Amino acid sequence: MEVEKAYLSGLELVEDSKIVMVSNNGEDGYPYTKAMMRLKHDGLYKFWLSTNTSSKRVQLFKNDNRANLYFVDENSFKGLMLVGTIEVLQDRESKEMLWSEGCEIYYPLGIDDPDYTVLCFTAAWGSFYQGLENTGFKIDEK
Amino acid sequence: MEVEKAYLSGLELVEDSKIVMVSNNGEDGYPYTKAMMRLKHDGLYKFWLSTNTSSKRVQLFKNDNRANLYFVDENSFKGLMLVGTIEVLQDRESKEMLWSEGCEIYYPLGIDDPDYTVLCFTAAWGSFYQGLENTGFKIDEK
Numbered sequence: 001m002e003v004e005k006a007y008l009s010g011l012e013l014v015e016d017s018k019i020v021m022v023s024n025n026g027e028d029g030y031p032y033t034k035a036m037m038r039l040k041h042d043g044l045y046k047f048w049l050s051t052n053t054s055s056k057r058v059q060l061f062k063n064d065n066r067a068n069l070y071f072v073d074e075n076s077f078k079g080l081m082l083v084g085t086i087e088v089l090q091d092r093e094s095k096e097m098l099w100s101e102g103c104e105i106y107y108p109l110g111i112d113d114p115d116y117t118v119l120c121f122t123a124a125w126g127s128f129y130q131g132l133e134n135t136g137f138k139i140d141e142k
Numbered sequence: 143m144e145v146e147k148a149y150l151s152g153l154e155l156v157e158d159s160k161i162v163m164v165s166n167n168g169e170d171g172y173p174y175t176k177a178m179m180r181l182k183h184d185g186l187y188k189f190w191l192s193t194n195t196s197s198k199r200v201q202l203f204k205n206d207n208r209a210n211l212y213f214v215d216e217n218s219f220k221g222l223m224l225v226g227t228i229e230v231l232q233d234r235e236s237k238e239m240l241w242s243e244g245c246e247i248y249y250p251l252g253i254d255d256p257d258y259t260v261l262c263f264t265a266a267w268g269s270f271y272q273g274l275e276n277t278g279f280k281i282d283e284k
Contacts, residue, residue, distance in 0.1 A: 019216045023165045023173035026225075031165035031173035033212040034271075035221050070175040074161045079177050083168075106274070129176075132248070 006128035006135035010080040011044055013071050013128075022049065022121075023068040024060055024086070031068075032057075038071075040098055044082060044139050047121040048098050052106070053090070054115050061086045061119065069121055078130045082139070084123040094118040148270035148277035152222040153186055155213050155270075164191065164263075165210040166202055166228070173210075174199075180213075182240055186224060186281050189263040190240050194248070195232070196257050203228045203261065211263055220272045224281070226265040236260040 001009075014020075023033045034057070040048040047069060051058060061067070065085040072079045089095075092111070098118050099111050107113035123139040143151075156162075165175045176199070182190040189211060193200060203209070207227040214221045231237075234253070240260050241253050249255035265281040 019214065019219075021163050021175055021212060021214070023175045023210070025167070025171070025173055029167070030208045030225050031167055031175075031210045032225070033163055033165045033173075033175055033210050033223060035212070035214045035216070035219070066172045068165070068173045068175050070163060070177070072161065072163070072177045074177070077161075077177070081175060083172050083174070 001135040003137045007137055010128045013078055013080050017071045021070040025064045044123055045141055049119040050098055051117050052115050053117040058088055058117055061088050080128050082123040082126045087120045089118040089120055143277040145279045149279055152270040155220055155222050159213045163212040167206045186265055187283055191261040192240055193259050194257050195259040200259055203230050222270050224265040224268045229262045231260040231262055
């Protein structure tokens with residue numbers, strides 16, 4: 001598959017996905033994976049996710065920001081892996097930007113809930129899988 | 143959630159899943175995630191998966207066997223994470239045990255296709271997520 005097509009197919013898969021699998025390095029040296037809601041993104045370059053400040057993951061990302069985002073369609077067996085880093089954001093602007101109706105379920109005190117944290121993932125490269133074929137590509141700000 | 147219930151709910155999620163997300167440590171220090179077919183398992187303790195011998199992952203697992211299996215139901219937002227190790231098996235018994243009709247798509251030469259490898263994952267512990275709650279449990283052979 002051509003790189004351009006792989007990028008666009010990956011983007012389509014992102015748009016069609018409600019969730020994303022986020023992986024990080026555990027402090028025990030094992031990879032850890034967890035599904036999160038796919039909230040906001042800028043192409044395949046930036047992804048903003050929300051999580052609980054109190055979660056162990058936030059602390060882990062502060063120590064080791066290397067991460068993996070994975071999107072999958074199990075029916076067509078397409079997969080997109082993005083490799084990059086995650087930044088932990090706790091400024092009000094980021095928290096307002098990502099806030100939407102329904103977030104109160106997770107953060108009952110609202111935008112200023114101290115347990116509300118924004119994670120910003122920046123991709124360095126990606127790989128799109130379809131039809132037994134992997135196509136890798138670099139990702140830059142556009 | 144009680145541990146026993148979390149284990150059984152996790153097992154139910156496994157049975158309902160066609161695919162599993164498999165994560166490993168990349169040689170660059172980043173976690174890598176990929177979906178694989180959920181083929182055969184023994185409770186939450188052992189999972190057998192098939193892959194291409196030529197894949198980079200097989201070599202990586204020989205050097206670093208730490209892995210993560212993740213199952214998710216995006217509709218009910220249940221998730222099961224299993225942490226453990228992966229063994230690379232290339233003996234005929236294992237390859238026969240996992241072989242089924244349709245495998246020829248991936249391994250055209252059949253059971254003895256040198257590009258056919260069995261991965262055996264052994265879980266040490268798991269964590270089941272449902273309703274904003276994580277329940278962790280150890281996993282032993284039963």
